[in-house]
Amino acid sequence: MTNPETAKHDAIVDEVRSAFGDALLDVDRSYDDLALVVEKAAVHSVLAHLRDARQCDLLLDIAGVDCMDLPESRTRFELEYILYSIPTDVRVRVRVPVPEDDMDVATATDLWQSANWGEREAYEMFGFNFVGHPCLKRLLTHHEFQGHPLRKDYPVMGGQWCTTTSDMTEDLEERQGGVPK
Amino acid sequence: MTEKKQVRIEDALPGAGEVKRPYTAADFDSDVDFARDDFDEGLDLSDLDTEPMLVNIGPTHPATHGTFRVYCHLEGERIMRAGVDVGYLHRGFEKIVETKNYTQVIPYTDRLNYCSGLTNNVAYCKAVERMLGIEVPERTQYIRVIIMEIQRIMDHMICVGANIVDIGALTNFWYFFNARERLNDVLEALTGARLTYSYVRVGGLAWDLPDGWRDRVKATIKEIPKAIRDVRGLVAKNRIFQDRTMGVGVISKEDAVSYGWTGPCLRGSGSDLDLRKVRPYYHYNEFDFDVPVGANGDVYDRAMVRVAEMEESLRIIEQALDRLPGGPINVDDKRVVLPPKQKVHTTMEALINHFKLIIEGICPPPGRVYDATETPNGELGFYIISDGRGGPYRIKVRPPCFYLMNTLKYLIEGAMVADIVAILGGLNIIAGELDR
Numbered sequence: 001m002t003n004p005e006t007a008k009h010d011a012i013v014d015e016v017r018s019a020f021g022d023a024l025l026d027v028d029r030s031y032d033d034l035a036l037v038v039e040k041a042a043v044h045s046v047l048a049h050l051r052d053a054r055q056c057d058l059l060l061d062i063a064g065v066d067c068m069d070l071p072e073s074r075t076r077f078e079l080e081y082i083l084y085s086i087p088t089d090v091r092v093r094v095r096v097p098v099p100e101d102d103m104d105v106a107t108a109t110d111l112w113q114s115a116n117w118g119e120r121e122a123y124e125m126f127g128f129n130f131v132g133h134p135c136l137k138r139l140l141t142h143h144e145f146q147g148h149p150l151r152k153d154y155p156v157m158g159g160q161w162c163t164t165t166s167d168m169t170e171d172l173e174e175r176q177g178g179v180p181k
Numbered sequence: 182m183t184e185k186k187q188v189r190i191e192d193a194l195p196g197a198g199e200v201k202r203p204y205t206a207a208d209f210d211s212d213v214d215f216a217r218d219d220f221d222e223g224l225d226l227s228d229l230d231t232e233p234m235l236v237n238i239g240p241t242h243p244a245t246h247g248t249f250r251v252y253c254h255l256e257g258e259r260i261m262r263a264g265v266d267v268g269y270l271h272r273g274f275e276k277i278v279e280t281k282n283y284t285q286v287i288p289y290t291d292r293l294n295y296c297s298g299l300t301n302n303v304a305y306c307k308a309v310e311r312m313l314g315i316e317v318p319e320r321t322q323y324i325r326v327i328i329m330e331i332q333r334i335m336d337h338m339i340c341v342g343a344n345i346v347d348i349g350a351l352t353n354f355w356y357f358f359n360a361r362e363r364l365n366d367v368l369e370a371l372t373g374a375r376l377t378y379s380y381v382r383v384g385g386l387a388w389d390l391p392d393g394w395r396d397r398v399k400a401t402i403k404e405i406p407k408a409i410r411d412v413r414g415l416v417a418k419n420r421i422f423q424d425r426t427m428g429v430g431v432i433s434k435e436d437a438v439s440y441g442w443t444g445p446c447l448r449g450s451g452s453d454l455d456l457r458k459v460r461p462y463y464h465y466n467e468f469d470f471d472v473p474v475g476a477n478g479d480v481y482d483r484a485m486v487r488v489a490e491m492e493e494s495l496r497i498i499e500q501a502l503d504r505l506p507g508g509p510i511n512v513d514d515k516r517v518v519l520p521p522k523q524k525v526h527t528t529m530e531a532l533i534n535h536f537k538l539i540i541e542g543i544c545p546p547p548g549r550v551y552d553a554t555e556t557p558n559g560e561l562g563f564y565i566i567s568d569g570r571g572g573p574y575r576i577k578v579r580p581p582c583f584y585l586m587n588t589l590k591y592l593i594e595g596a597m598v599a600d601i602v603a604i605l606g607g608l609n610i611i612a613g614e615l616d617r
Contacts, residue, residue: 031311031550057438060553063564063577070568072547082551082564082579086438086452089459093551114441117587125275140268140616149276156280168252171264171590 008090009034012054020046028095035080035093043096044106047081051111056083056092059108062118064126068152076100077126081108098128107132125150135170233261236598240269244347244602247612249586251593251601258597265590267615274617275576282542282572283309283383291377293561293580294614296339297332299368300556302381307462308552308563309383312545313517320508321385322463326501327398328380330494331368334405335361336557336609337445337487344484344606345416348425348599353412360408363401370394383543384518385511395502402495409491417485426481430592430604433478441584444559446608449486450478456555468497480607517543542571558582558609580614 009029016036017024023042028035038046050056060082067073075097083092098105107130108115119130120139127148130136138145142162147154239250248269254262274293278286290305291298303325310317317325342357365375371394372380372387380387416422432440437450447454455472457465473489475482511518515534524531547569553562559581568574585608592604 028549030548033551035549058443059441060443060560060562061441061564061577061579063575065566065575065577070566070574080549080564080577082562086454091551112441113436113439114584114587117583118441138268140271142268149273154276156276166266168250168264168266171252171266172254172262 037095055087056085058084059112059114064122066152104129270612270616288379294611297336299328299332304554304561319506321510323505330497333494333557334491340609347602347606356411429480431479440588445486449475449483483607
């Protein structure tokens with residue numbers, strides 16, 4: 001059985017390749033899914049293109065990956081944006097290799113509101129620095145927590161003793177465009 | 182494939198068209214943030230000596246149904262600014278599973294959305310099965326549909342029941358929990374557990390249905406419509422309930438999509454996105470069921486979408502029980518399923534097979550897969566990376582209520598303090614899934 005998505009995936013790959021050229025490093029079509037591997041510098045424009053031209057209106061998740069023990073990866077870290085287009089029913093992933101010595105990535109909060117917490121989680125778990133994020137601070141771990149627990153070199157039993165309570169003033173001041181009416 | 186059909190909530194209610202709405206979505210597109218700003222008109226408060234009041238709610242509070250903290254800056258009873266702090270139930274799910282094998286992860290998934298553990302089991306196993314390229318037998322697919330839909334009803338009962346309790350109506354909660362208890366008994370007879378089931382396995386199920394279970398489910402689901410009718414009759418046209426929920430926590434479809442909403446909450450805002458329809462798995466395209474959608478995106482619509490979904494789930498369960506085929510429940514694949522104990526004790530091959538599966542675990546080929554399932558709360562996705570070993574290299578969970586909670590700050594700013602619990606309950610925030 002052929003996957004009905006395959007033709008849509010072909011169109012997206014062709015379009016992104018013609019629009020961004022060498023910034024599209026690779027294409028992963030395993031399991032009939034589509035993952036575009038793009039350069040870090042071009043990630044924001046690729047995401048904006050997918051949102052505006054391919055109607056990818058739902059940013060499902062942002063997954064950070066520590067590729068320390070993965071032999072095939074180019075860099076220490078990777079970010080994976082999982083997008084879905086409700087009108088065209090296509091799921092696209094955008095994979096961004098991120099080197100350990102330069103973890104600045106352009107924020108996607110201006111494209112999707114859901115990127116807010118998605119990026120905060122990727123920041124605290126791996127240490128990605130999302131440039132332009134309105135409130136890049138720890139979300140699931142304690143505000144005194146040191147280090148990035150999902151990195152492979154962080155010990156599994158590496159608990160920390162945190163004592164004070166956050167006064168949450170930053171959360172009160174956090175503002176982002178597009179507040180729902 | 183069945184026709185994709187939308188049912189508007191207002192049409193599904195008894196006495197369709199009679200429900201009067203104090204506000205509609207159009208009222209909220211104006212420059213005024215909330216229609217309730219009218220309250221302050223005509224009052225000159227400028228020379229009144231006021232100071233901002235900061236109120237902390239949580240981390241443990243009876244109305245939060247979980248551990249998280251809301252911090253509000255109030256003026257009178259109006260919330261001017263709010264902050265939301267989560268993570269009090271963070272247990273490092275994604276870290277601990279990197280040290281386990283694929284089968285050992287299943288009990289951890291029970292503890293994500295603990296109101297519907299079986300759905301998480303199925304969602305996780307479905308993702309791993311996709312990595313392995315195996316399809317579970319027909320019988321297992323139908324059993325998985327049945328248990329997932331039972332769990333959907335149970336989850337919605339908790340969500341809607343607790344939501345109504347929070348705004349002051351306790352009776353409905355017991356109507357739902359009586360019915361839910363019957364369903365709980367059914368699942369207990371099947372799995373032996375009442376909360377953390379761990380019944381699903383990669384490649385099949387832990388064991389087949391017990392004798393008479395099918396008839397028992399058939400008898401039990403006949404009791405559910407009465408509970409739904411009772412609660413709907415008490416709240417759907419109840420003036421107090423409508424005043425507390427209509428026009429409260431309104432979000433437009435476009436905003437909801439931008440905030441990453443899925444599931445019944447998004448459908449309450451008017452989208453008909455349902456993975457069971459758009460990306461059918463386990464023969465969902467062969468079942469006759471409708472997708473209820475709301476129109477106004479407020480707490481009322483979200484609750485009523487859930488109530489209507491329960492009835493659709495009952496329809497699916499009935500059809501699946503009728504069509505339940507016989508046959509094996511586990512795939513015939515030595516890489517995945519343990520050999521029968523009798524063979525382990527009598528043949529060398531089965532003993533080696535058993536040993537390798539226990540010691541090394543299931544080893545999918547290296548690769549990455551993202552697989553999503555329509556759970557009661559929305560799209561539960563598992564992004565799994567395998568490096569060919571017997572355990573996952575990385576699992577990223579995409580919990581539906583993580584992105585619902587992201588929105589809470591914006592939903593409660595401008596609302597009243599008492600609206601927090603109504604909005605929170607309508608979103609069905611499950612801290613186990615939120616914080617992982």
